[in-house]
Amino acid sequence: xxxxxxxxxxxxxxxxxxxxxxxxxxxxxxxxxxxxxxxxxxxxxxxxxxxxxxxxxxxxxxxxxxxxxxxxxxxxxxxxxxxxxxxxxxxxxxxxxxxxxxxxxxxxxxxxxxxxxxxxxxxxxxxxxxxxxxxxxxxxxxxxxxxxxxxxxxxxxxxxxxxxxxxxxxxxxxxxxxxxxxxxxxxxxxxxxxxxxxxxxxxxxxxxxxxxxxxxxxxxxxxxxxxxxxxxxxxxxxxxxxxxxxxxxxxxxxxxxxxxxxxxxxxxxxxxxxxxxxxxxxxxxxxx
Numbered sequence: 526x527x528x529x530x531x532x533x534x535x536x537x538x539x540x541x542x543x544x545x546x547x548x549x550x551x552x553x554x555x556x557x558x559x560x561x562x563x564x565x566x567x568x569x570x571x572x573x574x575x576x577x578x579x580x581x582x583x584x585x586x587x588x589x590x591x592x593x594x595x596x597x598x599x600x601x602x603x604x605x606x607x608x609x610x611x612x613x614x615x616x617x618x619x620x621x622x623x624x625x626x627x628x629x630x631x632x633x634x635x636x637x638x639x640x641x642x643x644x645x646x647x648x649x650x651x652x653x654x655x656x657x658x659x660x661x662x663x664x665x666x667x668x669x670x671x672x673x674x675x676x677x678x679x680x681x682x683x684x685x686x687x688x689x690x691x692x693x694x695x696x697x698x699x700x701x702x703x704x705x706x707x708x709x710x711x712x713x714x715x716x717x718x719x720x721x722x723x724x725x726x727x728x729x730x731x732x733x734x735x736x737x738x739x740x741x742x743x744x745x746x747x748x749x750x751x752x753x754x755x756x757x758x759x760x761x762x763x764x765x766x767x768x769x770x771x772x773x774x775x776x777x778x779x780x781x782x783x784x785x786x787x788x789x790x791x792x793x794x795x796x797x798x799x800x801x802x803x804x805x806x807x808x809x810x811x812x813x
Contacts, residue, residue, distance in 0.1 A: 527778065527779065528752070528777070528778040528779075528780070528781040528782055528783055528784040529782065529783050529784075530778075530783075530784065530785075530786055531674055531678070531753075531783050531784060531785045531786075531790060532789070533670070533674060533785055533786075533789055533790040533791055533792065533793050533794045534789035534790075534793045536673070536674065536677070536793075536794065537670070537793035537794045537796070537797040538793070538797075540673070540794070540797040540798075540800075540801065541582060541585055541586050541797050541800060544586045544587075544588075544797070544800050544801055544804050545585065545586045545587045547804055548586055548587040548588055548804060549587055551804075551807060551808065551811070552587070555811050557807055557810075557811060558587070558588065558589045558807075559588045559589065559618050559619070559803045559804050559806065559807035560588065560589040560590070560591060560616045560617045560618050560619070560803075560807075561579075561583050561588055561589070561590055561591070561617075561618070561619040561620075561621065561645065561799070561800075561803045562590075562591040562592075562593065562611045562614075562617045562619065562620050562621065563576055563579055563580060563590065563591070563592055563593065563621050563623065564593045564595065564604070564607065564608075564611075564620070564621065564622045564623065565592075565593070565594050565595065565623045566595045566596075566597065566599050566604060566622075566623070566626055566627055566630065567595075567596070567597035567599075567626075567627050568597060569625070572623045572624075572625070575623060576592075576623055578796055579621070579796055579799060580592060582796045582797065582799070582800055583800065583803075586800045586804075588800060588803055588804070589616070591611075591614075591616075591617060593607060595607075597627050598627070598629075599627070599630070600629065600630075601629060601630045601631060601634070601635070604622075604626075604630055604635055605634070605635060605638055608620065608622070608635060608638045608639055609638065611643070612638075612639065612640040612643065617643065618643060618645075618803055618806040618807040618810060619643055619644075619645035619799075619802060619803035619806050620639050620640070620643045620644065620645070621645060621646055621799065622635055622636065622639070622646075636648050636649060637649065637650065641662070641663075642806065642809065642810075643806060644663050645663055645666075645799060645802035645803050645806055646663070646665060646666065646799070646802075647662070647663040647664050647665035647666065647669075647699065647802070648665065648694070648695065649663075652664075653694065653698075653699070656699055656702050656703075657702060659706060663802050663805075663806075664699060664703065664798075664802075665695055665696065665699045666794075666795045666796070666798040666799045666802065667695065667696050667700075667734075667755060667791060667794075667795045667798075668696055668699040668700040668703055669703070669794075669798040669801070669802075670791055670793075670794025670795050670797065670798040671700060671732060671753050671755060671791050671794065672700070672703045672704070672707075673794060673798070674753065674785065674791070674794060675704075675707075675730060675751060675753065676707075678751055678783050679729075679730070679751060681707075681708075682704065682707040682708055682709035682730070683707075683708040683709075684708075684710075685709045685710070685729040685730060686709070686710050686711075686712070686727055686728055686729050686730075687701075687704040687709040687710070687711045687712070687728060687729065687730040687731075687732065688711075688712045688714055688724060688725055688727070688728035688730070688731050688732070689701045689704070689711065689712070689713050689714065689732045689734065690714045690715070690721070690725070690731075690732065690733045690734060690735045690740075690741070690771070691713075691714075691715065691732075691733070691734035691735040691736070691755070692713050692715045693734065696734040696755055697713060697715075697734050698713070700732055700734065700755075701713050704730070704732075709729075709730065712724065712728075715735075716735075721745075722742075722744070722745045725741065725745040725746065725747075726744075726745060726746070726747050727747065728746075728747055728750055729747065729750055729751065730750065730751045730753070731745075731746060731747070731750050731751070731752045731753070731781075732753045732755065733752070733753070733754050733755060733756055733770065733771035733772050734755035734756065734771065735756065735771050736756055736758065736771065737756070737758070737771055738756065738758035738760050738769050738770070738771065739758075739760075739769055739770075739771070739772070739773040740756075740771050740772075740773075741754075741771055741772040741773060741777060742773050742776055742777070743773060743775075743776025743777045743778075743779055743780045744776070744780075745777075746777050746780040746781050747780075748780055748781075748782075749781070749782035750780075750781050750782060750783075751781070751782060751783045751784075752772060752777055752781045752783065752784040752785065753785050753790075753791060754770035754771055754772040754774070754784070754785050754786075754787055754790060754791065755770070755771065755791050756769075756770040756771030756772070756787065757770065757787060757788070757792060758770065758771070768787055768788050769787055770785075770786075770787035770790070772784070772787075774786060774787070
């Protein structure tokens with residue numbers, strides 16, 4: 526069996542086009558342009574790349590961006606004050622504070638101050654609670670993007686076993702909640718799970734979000750399974766940097782039915798879903 530590649534890059538582009546159409550309609554009918562505020566503290570190179578990609582997607586989708594680039598020695602008090610101003614700004618529908626933050630700033634305190642109705646990253650405890658009990662709220666962008674990909678392949682997950690490797694608040698836990706809402710039987714696996722390869726072989730849907738390059742081998746995969754690789758890891762190959770996922774793509778693709786590549790798999794969906802969450806925020810504000 527040779528797996529079909531899930532083209533997250535193309536699906537994300539399709540999603541961004543749809544968002545652009547909806548944003549234009551919102552502007553014409555209601556005079557509202559969805560606005561995303563992006564806050565970057567410091568000069569971490571990877572964070573800078575992520576922010577630039579997000580701002581590029583914002584413009585492509587016809588959304589308004591508010592960029593706040595702060596020095597690395599910014600105090601916690603100053604950052605909290607900025608978040609408070611963004612909470613009160615009616616032109617801002619989504620607030621994203623890029624992580625990680627410098628060590629003098631308590632990230633939990635900052636994320637907890639963001640208005641839950643502008644928390645388009647879906648990290649606020651209120652939105653985590655809403656997801657847990659099945660109420661409307663913002664879902665973290667990476668799990669939302671992964672679920673969109675899964676939905677395209679398996680419109681019904683009833684009776685399917687899904688295994689999520691990783692229990693982070695950003696990906697693993699919300700991913701499991703989304704799969705539960707789709708009536709899958711879900712197992713969350715992690716570093717303390719016994720017989721992890723055997724468990725993974727039972728999965729109709731296998732989501733790897735553990736941050737360990739090439740950990741999931743082909744013989745961990747159930748024949749015909751849907752494999753969603755959330756990992757983005759940089760390794761050295763022949764003296765050159767290379768991006769790889771948490772899944773050993775070459776061996777897993779020989780067994781799986783469908784598989785996401787790294788890059789151009791889940792990554793582009795993450796940014797597209799940030800745009801989607803911002804659009805949804807503006808629509809909720811209009812609806813009252």
